Amino acid sequence: MVRYIALKGLYDLEKTIGSGGFAKVKLATHIATGEKVAIKIMDKISLGDDLPRVKLEVQALKTLLHQHICRLYQVIETDSHYFMVIEYCSGGELFDHIGIEKNRLSETESRKFFRQIVSAVAYLHSLGYAHRDLKPENVLLDREENLKLIDFGLCAKPKNGIDSHLQTSCGSPTYAAPELILGKKYLGSEVDIWSMGVLLYALLCGFLPFDDNSIENLYRKILSGKYDEPSWLSSSSKRLIRAMLQIDPKKRITIQELCNHPWITAGFLNPVSFVHKTNFEKDDDVLSTMSAICGEHASDIWRKLVKSDRTDYRTATYLLLLDRKLRGLSLRISPSA
Numbered sequence: 505m506v507r508y509i510a511l512k513g514l515y516d517l518e519k520t521i522g523s524g525g526f527a528k529v530k531l532a533t534h535i536a537t538g539e540k541v542a543i544k545i546m547d548k549i550s551l552g553d554d555l556p557r558v559k560l561e562v563q564a565l566k567t568l569l570h571q572h573i574c575r576l577y578q579v580i581e582t583d584s585h586y587f588m589v590i591e592y593c594s595g596g597e598l599f600d601h602i603g604i605e606k607n608r609l610s611e612t613e614s615r616k617f618f619r620q621i622v623s624a625v626a627y628l629h630s631l632g633y634a635h636r637d638l639k640p641e642n643v644l645l646d647r648e649e650n651l652k653l654i655d656f657g658l659c660a661k662p663k664n665g666i667d668s669h670l671q672t673s674c675g676s677p678t679y680a681a682p683e684l685i686l687g688k689k690y691l692g693s694e695v696d697i698w699s700m701g702v703l704l705y706a707l708l709c710g711f712l713p714f715d716d717n718s719i720e721n722l723y724r725k726i727l728s729g730k731y732d733e734p735s736w737l738s739s740s741s742k743r744l745i746r747a748m749l750q751i752d753p754k755k756r757i758t759i760q761e762l763c764n765h766p767w768i769t770a771g772f773l774n775p776v777s778f779v780h781k782t783n784f785e786k787d788d789d790v791l792s793t794m795s796a797i798c799g800e801h802a803s804d805i806w807r808k809l810v811k812s813d814r815t816d817y818r819t820a821t822y823l824l825l826l827d828r829k830l831r832g833l834s835l836r837i838s839p840s841a
């Protein structure tokens with residue numbers, strides 16, 4: 505196992521759990537608390553001119569505090585690498601959870617998960633961000649089967665707000681909206697809605713609405729906006745999917761309409777909402793556990809935490825201890841912290 509000096513004494517690296525373009529994601533243990541984390545390791549040289557994206561993503565993740573958005577705990581930068589220490593979603597990819605045999609979810613189960621995606625995206629858009637790469641691989645589950653959106657490497661926060669146009673073509677074609685694959689100016693919020701329509705279709709059907717091995721055929725299918733409606737889809741499901749997979753982005757349902765849509769609220773008391781979690785809730789048990797080990801006063805630890813850029817080892821230790829407490833586990837910490 506290649507040893508990274510920057511992680512020595514802080515994290516023990518274990519197996520690789522994900523890999524993409526210029527990054528690989530490894531399971532790791534946060535030594536001070538024994539908690540599992542995921543570490544996204546990026547080599548600066550292979551990042552090339554994608555380097556600024558890392559800073560954009562880190563900046564976004566420091567702001568995005570939501571129960572269905574995977575949490576960033578720590579960022580470590582060396583001359584050669586970036587390390588992003590991220591919440592470990594032990595349930596893996598949502599679509600692996602659906603399993604091969606039944607390969608699709610019931611309407612009720614799809615609704616449970618889809619409401620969580622809508623809540624995360626509505627929150628994202630409310631802060632002026634668009635994800636732009638919503639696809640099954642970027643939807644994970646934690647140990648309690650709560651959904652977590654990951655990989656904000658392509659997320660955009662247009663400087664003039666979410667309603668100003670973007671142009672960069674990005675994301676995977678299979679989930680990409682017609683206006684995006686045509687290279688037109690587009691609204692991030694509108695392409696996210698399209699991708700969510702593809703996700704919902706995949707949950708309910710077990711296969712993709714637009715799929716083809718040849719990229720030209722795939723584009724032709726997407727631009728036609730025509731897809732199969734299997735017999736098991738309820739008319740309510742069909743109506744919602746049609747509203748999301750509208751070729752004309754101006755005719756597409758908006759995130760606000762989605763939160764209140766009858767399919768979304770069926771069986772639930774309320775429309776989808778979101779709470780912008782305040783940065784840190786102060787927890788005296790966690791602070792006293794940390795002060796017992798590092799010898800600093802709890803008040804000093806808290807002051808430094810609040811003042812910090814919220815991506816250092818102290819922050820990761822605090823947040824992981826807080827997670828343990830919220831799960832009703834003992835607050836243990838090893839002296840090496």
Ligand SMILES: COc1cc(O)cc(Nc2ccc(C(=O)Nc3ccc4c(c3)C[NH2+]CC4)cc2)c1
Binds near residue numbers: 522529592595644653
């Ligand atoms: C904010 O969250 C991010 C941001 C980012 O740029 C990248 C990631 N990438 C991750 C990819 C995978 C995992 C992960 O935990 N994968 C995982 C977990 C458990 C299991 C598997 C994969 C697959 N086998 C079953 C068990 C975590 C972060 C996140």
